[in-house]
Amino acid sequence: MSATRVALVGACGKMGSLIIRRILATDGMALSAAFDLVNIGRDVGEVIGAGTLNVPVSDSKDLSSVLKESKTDVLVDFTVAPATAANAPIAAAAGVNLIIGTTGLTAEQKTNITQAVVKNNVAAVISSNYSIGVGVFFKLIKEAARYLGDGYDVEIIEAHHNQKKDAPSGTAMTAAEIIGKEMGGKDFVFGREGVCPRGKEIGIHAIRGGDIVGDHTVMFIGNSERIELRHQAHSREIFVGGAVMAAKWVVSQKKGVVYEMSDVLS
Ligand SMILES: NC(=O)c1ccc[n+]([C@@H]2O[C@H](COP(=O)([O-])OP(=O)(O)OC[C@H]3O[C@@H](n4cnc5c(N)ncnc54)[C@H](O)[C@@H]3O)[C@@H](O)[C@H]2O)c1
Secondary structure, three states: OOOOOEEEOOOOOOOOOHHHHHHOOOOOOOOOOOOOOOOOEEEEEHHOOOOOOOOEOOOOOHHHHHHHOOOOOOOEOOOOHHHHHHHHHHHHHHHOEEEEEEOOOOOHHHHHHHHHHHHOOOOOEOOOOOOHHHHHHHHHHHHHHHHHHHHOOOEEEEOOOOOOOOOOOOOHHHHHHHHHHHHHHEEEEEEEOOOOOOOOOEEEEEEEEOOEEEEEEEEEEEEOOOOEEEEEEOOOHHHHHHHHHHHHHHOOOOOOEEHHHHHHOO
16 A cells, blocks of 8 residues: 655644654655745755754645645645634635644634535545544543533633744633533623623633643532643644544544544544
């Protein structure tokens, strides 16, 4: 069987460069192309310190032609929301499957990407968190929300490194959506300042500092007790493994569908 050919957008970034290294080390996968805003024309292997790979960093304005020429099966995108919103429909129109890790996409941006996936009959995985542990964490908070119900207030605290651009994290938002769906009728309140009596809400708080890879704590707070569920990422490798697993998986799935990481894990 021929190797799954994977291209990266955000190839020179923290996640992109780790994913390229993992692809190179994975049987049955090959790096087909690399895109970024920086280092255009340079060999991506040399940029990320992985030796010469004979794959140049391309400008994403050439996305469609480079994806076709390089016979890419899957495009993995870990960039920023406006870039993903622009690039994902172009890749779908080029017949390329998608793995999207970029966080901070609006509902409208996600809808546009979904429409492009359906229209062009490709498959995609969109996940705010590719870690297997976070998949289990989501299941646990869903279960807790189901048992605890309205007598418990919910607060979510997330902490990330000082380079992270969006807040709150996509994972915190996914956690809030899961709990909101289970408990029903919850508003989201982002931080608090001034007079702000607590309502039927989920409070969401973002901490930014140093090199924290990603911590998420969900607190269910009752009148004489509280439960805290926490996931702490020690290294970006947990997201890398999940994203590469998803890239391998997505090529053989039914087309015209946007999947979640829970589909990959199940
Ligand atoms: N889903 C997950 O599991 C997960 C895990 C970690 C990070 N993330 C998300 O992935 C994204 C990237 O994170 P990072 O830590 O690698 O950031 P980073 O800043 O280190 O890397 C982003 C890269 O994207 C490039 N880029 C920006 N705009 C571009 C464009 N228009 N075309 C091509 N390249 C472009 C940048 O030049 C940079 O090299 C963020 O949204 C982050 O929240 C998701």
